[in-house]
Amino acid sequence: MKGKLLGMVLAALLLVMAGCGGGNDGHRLIETRIPSDVAVDADIVNAGGVLTVTRASTVDGIFAGVDPVNDDVYRAFLHFPLTTVPLNARIRSAELGIVIRSVTVLPPTATIPIWIELVSFDPPVVASDFDRTLLLPLESVSISPPISSADVNREVVVDVTPLMVEAQLRGLRFFQVRIFQESDFTTPVPGLIEIDESTQENAPLLTVVYD
Numbered sequence: 696m697k698g699k700l701l702g703m704v705l706a707a708l709l710l711v712m713a714g715c716g717g718g719n720d721g722h723r724l725i726e727t728r729i730p731s732d733v734a735v736d737a738d739i740v741n742a743g744g745v746l747t748v749t750r751a752s753t754v755d756g757i758f759a760g761v762d763p764v765n766d767d768v769y770r771a772f773l774h775f776p777l778t779t780v781p782l783n784a785r786i787r788s789a790e791l792g793i794v795i796r797s798v799t800v801l802p803p804t805a806t807i808p809i810w811i812e813l814v815s816f817d818p819p820v821v822a823s824d825f826d827r828t829l830l831l832p833l834e835s836v837s838i839s840p841p842i843s844s845a846d847v848n849r850e851v852v853v854d855v856t857p858l859m860v861e862a863q864l865r866g867l868r869f870f871q872v873r874i875f876q877e878s879d880f881t882t883p884v885p886g887l888i889e890i891d892e893s894t895q896e897n898a899p900l901l902t903v904v905y906d
Contacts, residue, residue, distance in 0.1 A: 722785075722906040723906060724904055724906050725784075725904070725905055725906065726903070727905075728902050729775045729776065729777070729900070729902075730775075730895065730898045731892075731898055731899040731901070732775065732776060733752050733898065734750075735774035735818045735819060736750075736752075736771075736772060736774055736820075736899070737751055738751075738757035738758045738771045738772065739769070739770050739772070739820065739822060739824065739825040740758070740768065740769045741768040743767075748821065748822055750819075750820075754892070755891070756796040756797070756891050756893065757889070758888065758889050759888050760807055760879065760885070760886050760888050761882060761885035762799065762887050763799060763801040763885045763887065768875075768876075768880060769875075769887065770825055770874065770879075771875070771890055772820045772824065772871065773793075773872050773890075773899050774818060774869060774870075774871050775869065775901045776869055777867065780903055781905075782863075782866055784863065784905035784906065785906050786859050786860045786903065786904075786905050787906060788854070788903070789854075789855045789860075789902065789903045790855065790856075790901070790902045791811065791855045791901055791902075792853075792900040793850065793890045793891070794849070794851075794891035794899075795846040795847055795849060795889065795891070796848075796889040796897075797887075797888070797889040798844045798847050800843075800844065800884070800886035800887070801885070803844055804843075805843075805884050805886060806840070806841035807841055807888060808837065808838075808876065808877040809837065809838040809841065809874060809875070809888065810838075810874070810875055810876075811835065811836050811837070811838065811853060811855060811858070811872050811873075812827075812873045813834040813835070813858040813862060813870070813871070813872060814830050814832060814833060814871050814872065815865070815867055815871060816830055816871060824873070827873075830873070832873070833858075833865070834858045834861040836857060837877070838851065838853050842886070846888075855901075858870070859901075859903060874890070
């Protein structure tokens with residue numbers, strides 16, 4: 696009887712130890728910080744039906760939103776190589792940081808609802824990438840709270856975990872996003888944001904945590 700009882704105690708102890716070990720299955724969290732590739736980053740403006748691509752490498756910032764002065768519609772594109780994220784990694788979180796260089800909105804106290812879409816294209820950005828029916832969105836999130844004039848010269852950090860998870864599920868080797876104002880062709884309150892690309896320190900940054 697004692698031997699049987701001792702055996703049950705030992706078995707229970709082993710189960711507890713195994714359970715404790717299960718919480719540490721050999722995986723450790725790894726954080727990687729990936730700056731966007733200024734050679735690929737760009738914006739596309741639709742000015743009266745004419746599409747023009749501007750490369751980030753030629754300017755200090757790229758634009759997203761609607762110009763309140765002339766209603767030109769801008770969509771920005773950011774490109775992040777995922778060479779430091781293994782294809783078999785489990786994504787725990789992902790954040791996109793962008794520094795807002797300027798905000799133009801009327802009235803000045805208004806806010807600008809901005810959406811970020813995961814897309815997949817072959818660099819470089821081309822004019823047809825503006826069209827959401829040609830370059831389809833794969834997943835999307837909104838910037839919350841919306842951008843305002845108070846964000847000028849500040850870094851806005853956005854949770855893009857759903858986008859990164861989708862990129863990983865699809866086996867994408869680049870994290871690419873299209874950024875635009877919600878309802879940009881019909882919005883009653885047009886607003887334009889400029890994403891800083893002037894220095895390496897201010898470049899858009901993707902931070903991914905995985906195991």
